[in-house]
Amino acid sequence: MPGRGIAAAGLRMWPASRRRGQRQGLYLAEGPPALAVPFSTEAAMSLPPCFADRREAGQYLGRHLAGLGFGAAQLGQPPLVLALPRGGVPVAFEVARALDGQLDVLLVRKIGALGYPELALGAVVEGDAGGGGPHTVVNDDPWARRAVDSGSFDAERGRQLDEIARRQQRYRGGKPVPARAGRVVIVVDDGVATGATMRAALEGVRMAGAARVIAATPVGSQDGLASLTAAADEVICLNTPPSFGAVGAFYLDFSQTSDEEALALLRTAPPPAA
Structure with a gap:
């Protein structure tokens, strides 16, 4: 079943240009253009074989991001959590809640x-x-x-x-996305296959002047994730299996997220930390 045997496949990736030696207990050595290291083998061991649904995946992802220091308390400001609709909204809802962040979508x-x-x-x-x-x-x-x-x-x-x-x-209601300049922005989707949409989103966020640009997803292909490293400061993914088929294979329930569901989550998201 997808997800089994990938305990050490949770990856935290940096562009090679951002080598920092020791960070969060991880040694970043000299390497190729995309550098990937396991960020939490013990935590990855606790992942289910498949996520029950997008919201459960978001709960796991949110806890990992909080542990990596992306919560409002650690950053000193609420991160801006931007979902790629529609499938990214349930995942990002849980991420924003775990981080006391500000939730919105990025079109x-x-x-x-x-x-x-x-x-x-x-x-x-x-x-x-x-x-x-x-x-x-x-x-x-x-x-x-x-x-x-x-x-x-x-x-x-x-x-x-x-x-x-x-x-x-x-x-x-016609309003634009909140300003990204100077913010820590976390772009979230329910999975990364080719990475094309996520990469464009990250580049757009970078052009808007974000202070830090983070890509976060529960599951992704290794090639797709590697393609994001030039556009993001960090790429966070829980499950990076060596053999990747479709994103939906890693969810028990991967039914389409409706506009109504996405809108309901956006309306009910708790406000960011003050």
Whole structure:
């Protein structure tokens, strides 16, 4: 069953450019562009074979993040916990509660190629209340560069900005996400497969001036997680199996999160610590 035998697979990852020697009892040696070390073998041993649902996964993830010093009391300010909707909302709800953090969503839309919408050329990440953004992330490949030059990229970007505005109205009554500048921002999803959406979200948060950018997820592929290290200060994942199929395989209940469920959680989230 997915999840068994991965006790030492809980990873905390830093970009190699942020080598710090000893941190949280972990030795960070010289290494490749993505450096990964087990962050809590004992805690990882207590993980269930599969998470019951997204909220249980969020409870485990929240406890780990609190133990790593991301709580409001340790940071001196409430972290901003941003969920990638809709599946990331139940996970982030529990994370924010464990950390006494501020919960919200971060809207990210893929920019597809003209005639080939499944081919991601980049993404657009919503702006925030501090006036930052929206931020456009362009993939570093020839397809994306040609599309930008042809003008089709801007047209598709405009359509996705309209969709973000529609979803902002749905989730926040049209209000932007809270300002990210100077904040410790934790971006949460229910899993990381390729890492494309999470990577765009992290880059957008970085462009908005966040002081620290953290990616956090209950489960992820090793390749997907490694792709995030250039965009995040730290990548936290509980379960990184060597053989990764689909995110849903690590949940007993992976039914789709509805807009109604996501909105209910956002409305009932406890306020952040003062």
